[in-house]
Amino acid sequence: xxxxxxxxxxxxxxxxxxxxxxxxxxxxxxxxxxxxxxxxxxxxxxxxxxxxxxxxxxxxxxxxxxxxxxxxxxxxxxxxxxx
Numbered sequence: 001x002x003x004x005x006x007x008x009x010x011x012x013x014x015x016x017x018x019x020x021x022x023x024x025x026x027x028x029x030x031x032x033x034x035x036x037x038x039x040x041x042x043x044x045x046x047x048x049x050x051x052x053x054x055x056x057x058x059x060x061x062x063x064x065x066x067x068x069x070x071x072x073x074x075x076x077x078x079x080x081x082x083x
Contacts, residue, residue, distance in 0.1 A: 043080050049073035 057068040071082040 037081065045073070045075055045080070047075075049075040049080070 052071055052073050054069070054071045057070075073080045073082075
């Protein structure tokens with residue numbers, strides 16, 4: 001069953017299930033968006049958020065690859081993202 005997930009798209013299967021990047025031409029998140037998010041002022045919570053969600057996305061490998069760690073909190077009706 002594992003091999004049936006995304007089996008119709010070999011490149012997508014390799015990237016999402018095996019962590020292998022075959023081409024590096026398409027990105028879901030634009031670099032400018034990440035830069036803009038990093039330059040925003042720091043958010044200070046008025047109280048501890050009731051729930052934190054943390055996700056780690058491993059890199060595809062190679063010398064210049066990184067991984068992403070993102071934490072989000074829903075507090076006072078706002079979604080706060082920490083990268």
